[in-house]
Amino acid sequence: MENLTTKYNFEEIEAKYYNLWLKQGYFHATKDTDKKPFVIVIPPPNITGILHMGHALNNTIQDILIRYKKMSGFESLWMPGTDHAGIATQNVVERKITGDGLSRHVLGREKFLEKVWQWRQEYGSTIIRQLKRLGCACDWSRERFTLDAGYSNAVLDVFVNLYKKGLIYQGNYIINWCPRCQTALSNEEAPHKDMDGFLYYIRYPLKDSNEHIVVATTRPETMLGDTAVAVNPKDKRYKKIIGKTVILPLMNRQILIIKDDFVDPRFGTGAVKVTPAHDPNDYALGKRHGLEFVNIMHPDATLNENALDYAGQDRFKARAAIIEDLKERGLLLKVEAHKYAVGHCYRCHTIIEPYLSRQWFVKMKPLSLAAKKVVKDGKVKFYPSRWTKVYLNWMENIQDWCISRQIWWGHRLPVYYCKNCYKPDNTEEDVRQSGVIVAKTRPARCPDCGKADIVQDEDVLDTWFSSWLWPFATFGWPDKKVSEEDLKYFYPTSVLVTAQEIIFFWVARMIMAGLEFMQDIPFKDVYIHGTVRDKTGKKMSKSLGNIIDPLDIIKEYGTDALRFSLISITAMGQDVYLAKDKFELGRNFSNKIWNAARFILMNLDTKQTEGDLCIFYKQTKLSLADAWVLSRFYSTLKALNQALNNYRFNEAAGLLYEFFWHEFCDWYIELAKLNIKERNTQFVLYKILEKTLRALHPFMPFITEEIWQKLNPEAGSIMQKTWPHVQENLIDRVLEKKMTMLKEVIITIRNLRSKNNIKPKDMVEVSILAEDKKKRGILKDTQSYIEKLARVSKIAFLEVPVSFDGVSCDVASGCSIYLHINFDAAAENERIEHEINQITSNIKRKEELLKNSAFIAKAPVPVVEKENKALAELKADLKKLEAIKYAVKK
RNA sequence: GGGCGAUUAGCUCAGUUGGUUAGAGCGUUGCGUUCACAUCGCAAAAGUCGGAGGUUCGAGUCCUCUAUCGCCCACCA
Numbered sequence: 001m002e003n004l005t006t007k008y009n010f011e012e013i014e015a016k017y018y019n020l021w022l023k024q025g026y027f028h029a030t031k032d033t034d035k036k037p038f039v040i041v042i043p044p045p046n047i048t049g050i051l052h053m054g055h056a057l058n059n060t061i062q063d064i065l066i067r068y069k070k071m072s073g074f075e076s077l078w079m080p081g082t083d084h085a086g087i088a089t090q091n092v093v094e095r096k097i098t099g100d101g102l103s104r105h106v107l108g109r110e111k112f113l114e115k116v117w118q119w120r121q122e123y124g125s126t127i128i129r130q131l132k133r134l135g136c137a138c139d140w141s142r143e144r145f146t147l148d149a150g151y152s153n154a155v156l157d158v159f160v161n162l163y164k165k166g167l168i169y170q171g172n173y174i175i176n177w178c179p180r181c182q183t184a185l186s187n188e189e190a191p192h193k194d195m196d197g198f199l200y201y202i203r204y205p206l207k208d209s210n211e212h213i214v215v216a217t218t219r220p221e222t223m224l225g226d227t228a229v230a231v232n233p234k235d236k237r238y239k240k241i242i243g244k245t246v247i248l249p250l251m252n253r254q255i256l257i258i259k260d261d262f263v264d265p266r267f268g269t270g271a272v273k274v275t276p277a278h279d280p281n282d283y284a285l286g287k288r289h290g291l292e293f294v295n296i297m298h299p300d301a302t303l304n305e306n307a308l309d310y311a312g313q314d315r316f317k318a319r320a321a322i323i324e325d326l327k328e329r330g331l332l333l334k335v336e337a338h339k340y341a342v343g344h345c346y347r348c349h350t351i352i353e354p355y356l357s358r359q360w361f362v363k364m365k366p367l368s369l370a371a372k373k374v375v376k377d378g379k380v381k382f383y384p385s386r387w388t389k390v391y392l393n394w395m396e397n398i399q400d401w402c403i404s405r406q407i408w409w410g411h412r413l414p415v416y417y418c419k420n421c422y423k424p425d426n427t428e429e430d431v432r433q434s435g436v437i438v439a440k441t442r443p444a445r446c447p448d449c450g451k452a453d454i455v456q457d458e459d460v461l462d463t464w465f466s467s468w469l470w471p472f473a474t475f476g477w478p479d480k481k482v483s484e485e486d487l488k489y490f491y492p493t494s495v496l497v498t499a500q501e502i503i504f505f506w507v508a509r510m511i512m513a514g515l516e517f518m519q520d521i522p523f524k525d526v527y528i529h530g531t532v533r534d535k536t537g538k539k540m541s542k543s544l545g546n547i548i549d550p551l552d553i554i555k556e557y558g559t560d561a562l563r564f565s566l567i568s569i570t571a572m573g574q575d576v577y578l579a580k581d582k583f584e585l586g587r588n589f590s591n592k593i594w595n596a597a598r599f600i601l602m603n604l605d606t607k608q609t610e611g612d613l614c615i616f617y618k619q620t621k622l623s624l625a626d627a628w629v630l631s632r633f634y635s636t637l638k639a640l641n642q643a644l645n646n647y648r649f650n651e652a653a654g655l656l657y658e659f660f661w662h663e664f665c666d667w668y669i670e671l672a673k674l675n676i677k678e679r680n681t682q683f684v685l686y687k688i689l690e691k692t693l694r695a696l697h698p699f700m701p702f703i704t705e706e707i708w709q710k711l712n713p714e715a716g717s718i719m720q721k722t723w724p725h726v727q728e729n730l731i732d733r734v735l736e737k738k739m740t741m742l743k744e745v746i747i748t749i750r751n752l753r754s755k756n757n758i759k760p761k762d763m764v765e766v767s768i769l770a771e772d773k774k775k776r777g778i779l780k781d782t783q784s785y786i787e788k789l790a791r792v793s794k795i796a797f798l799e800v801p802v803s804f805d806g807v808s809c810d811v812a813s814g815c816s817i818y819l820h821i822n823f824d825a826a827a828e829n830e831r832i833e834h835e836i837n838q839i840t841s842n843i844k845r846k847e848e849l850l851k852n853s854a855f856i857a858k859a860p861v862p863v864v865e866k867e868n869k870a871l872a873e874l875k876a877d878l879k880k881l882e883a884i885k886y887a888v889k890k
Numbered sequence: 891g892g893g894c895g896a897u898u899a900g901c902u903c904a905g906u907u908g909g910u911u912a913g914a915g916c917g918u919u920g921c922g923u924u925c926a927c928a929u930c931g932c933a934a935a936a937g938u939c940g941g942a943g944g945u946u947c948g949a950g951u952c953c954u955c956u957a958u959c960g961c962c963c964a965c966c967a
Binding site for chain 1: 895902903909914915916920922947961962965
């Protein structure tokens with residue numbers, strides 16, 4: 001058996017094994033009807049992505065599950081891939097070619113797309129390489145990309161399918177428009193942020209009158225597109241002037257004062273300027289009242305010719321200019337500070353413009369019904385469960401999904417127009433319009449007029465319109481030949497692991513798509529982990545400069561340390577505030593594991609480690625330490641299984657940490673040193689290490705593999721091994737209690753040594769009074785343990801109280817412990833007095849509790865019994881302490 | 891305007907169905923090179939569990955109210 005290097009060189013080890021696992025095909029999963037499948041589809045990272053802590057956490061969790069289930073006998077499949085990330089990628093490449101003095105418009109669509117593919121070739125798999133660095137056991141032979149041919153086919157298929165069902169339509173609406181990206185966005189892509197703004201009060205003069213009506217607005221520049229002023233019909237202040245005409249300042253346009261219940265008389269002046277082409281509410285008002293829709297902006301948010309003198313100006317410059325002009329004319333009454341929520345582009349953070357345009361939409365209400373039901377019925381479960389409510393609330397208030405994007409990188413709409421007979425109108429939801437052909441392939445001629453002059457829609461689909469098919473399109477759906485077998489076996493998938501930010505974007509929509517196209521849920525569980533933030537609670541982002549780069553941590557501490565640290569500090573669904581020093585936890589633990597293994601390997605004799613544990617257990621009389629560590633291992637394993645099955649990862653990590661470090665290393669290995677050469681010790685040391693490595697492997701794949709290989713040079717990879725089986729018969733609570741007593745006695749002696757300033761190298765003599773025969777027996781049997789771990793040279797066991805001169809004493813587990821040393825009698829007395837006081841007050845509390853008839857009557861019997869027993873023990877301890885006090889005084 | 895989360899030791903956080911005297915890591919203090927590990931060992935100090943009520947024999951845990959911080963959703967211009 002070869003030993004480990006003195007120092008744990010994680011860099012070398014990590015480089016060694018990932019490729020080996022890959023070469024051996026350990027990550028590959030295929031249909032195997034003898035096994036149950038366990039499947040996770042990766043949340044496909046954007047091809048523009050680089051690994052951040054969120055990814056590191058997200059993928060570590062998935063990897064733990066995948067490896068755990070694989071070892072547990074499941075056919076474990078982790079489906080990997082990347083997302084083309086329409087707007088994000090287009091932005092990146094555009095920025096790049098701008099640097100080269102080009103623009104996409106100069107290049108043209110085809111050439112530009114070539115550049116993007118080129119870019120993808122070069123940089124698009126950065127994140128994949130980084131996931132490999134993290135140790136992810138993805139089945140790379142199945143890697144998918146949302147713009148691959150097969151996948152694109154699925155996307156187009158779905159579009160045509162939904163169009164035929166009447167669930168996709170084209171229509172004119174106010175949508176969220178990003179003036180910088182120059183595309184429409186869905187509601188989810190335009191999150192609102194609170195901003196400090198102003199409420200401007202503007203006078204609108206009444207026609208043929210000296211009077212005026214005052215309107216309040218946060219966006220004065222939109223007044224150029226006003227086509228009415230609205231008041232509440234019940235508002236007494238304005239009753240007289242409803243129906244009158246006002247002159248729109250700066251534009252000199254005549255517009256009407258209309259009434260509508262929508263207007264809140266308590267807000268502002270109770271009079272609203274109506275701009276139907278630039279505000280969703282005003283749009284609805286405009287529709288109700290048949291108002292004119294005046295668009296005053298170009299797509300880049302500069303004002304257009306409808307803005308007359310302001311044409312050409314940027315929207316915010318125009319705002320300032322308009323305010324100045326109104327002021328000059330005495331039409332600006334006042335300005336108040338005002339907080340309001342404004343939509344921002346989720347890709348470039350530019351302020352969204354509500355913009356009237358013709359776009360494609362998915363009707364969501366019909367899709368949401370089944371998606372609501374499966375969650376309500378518990379067929380899809382959220383962990384933690386509170387997200388259920390968030391999900392259902394969104395489903396309840398669902399709005400149609402704008403899916404067309406005015407960019408080039410993505411799936412181009414399978415929509416064709418006949419130049420001859422297509423005439424876009426202003427309708428909403430024109431499900432069928434002549435000259436519109438929706439088909440996966442380009443039609444030869446127009447079915448309405450028969451002419452062949454046909455053009456394809458310029459737009460592409462929302463990236464999420466492809467992502468929502470991920471759990472089944474990755475298997476090759478809808479191509480039956482490719483996907484049928486796999487889907488039957490692997491679908492629905494087992495669990496989706498993701499962050500809260502994309503519940504609406506992705507999780508909710510996948511559930512809808514799964515139910516609509518597969519007639520089944522896409523996954524059974526949804527585990528939502530927290531967001532990784534910096535230590536002040538801010539999201540980590542490049543612009544804030546507060547990023548802790550996982551790759552830096554990997555370089556400095558190692559992958560396993562990164563993984564174990566992250567998992568340890570992430571309680572279910574709770575955000576994690578991260579600082580670099582948190583990773584020391586994992587680094588130190590790696591170091592501990594390494595050194596413990598090194599010690600064991602250093603002392604292990606291979607011949608002594610062979611055999612079956614259960615048979616060995618039955619046939620051998622084990623020492624307390626041996627039986628104890630086995631019992632503790634299996635108790636830990638049992639709890640570990642439970643924690644993993646309930647997605648309690650921090651608890652799982654904590655259990656392993658506690659067992660390995662503070663039980664196995666601190667106690668068992670120290671005790672094992674006493675008889676390290678003996679068969680039993682050798683066997684147990686080997687078995688515990690070997691099994692613990694397996695249980696640790698999903699968390700720390702590299703270090704466990706390296707140690708495994710050295711421990712079992714012939715046994716192959718740890719990845720091929722099974723998860724340890726819980727041996728219930730080896731779990732022995734009584735025995736664990738015995739060990740607890742022994743530990744208490746040892747700790748008490750150490751404590752007395754420390755209090756009396758005895759140097760670690762100095763040996764002491766002790767007497768132990770154990771009136772209880774059983775206890776005395778245990779302590780006598782483990783005398784050598786006490787001597788070794790408490791540095792004791794001689795122990796006298798007493799059956800009855802004896803008084804000593806010159807001893808330092810204490811009570812532990814019902815035994816009195818006397819240290820025969822020179823000591824400070826005054827200090828000793830004070831300490832014992834203090835202990836007596838403490839124990840007396842505890843006894844009092846317990847006596848009162850047990851005198852309480854309500855407690856006796858209503859508390860369950862075992863609880864009362866436990867209290868009684870505890871009281872008896874306390875009383876015995878008190879008696880001993882008093883005896884000790886007496887002894888000391890003498 | 892709704893919804894959610896957090897509030898526990900100096901710091902960062904655990905605490906599953908209510909059950910002895912509330913835990914960990916880091917930090918602090920004291921001692922320590924007994925050769926697996928100083929990325930270590932041994933020991934210690936440290937908390938009226940945000941506040942107020944309530945339910946209960948019993949509350950960090952359940953209920954109500956409340957304070958502070960944070961997040962999400964929502965068309966008050």
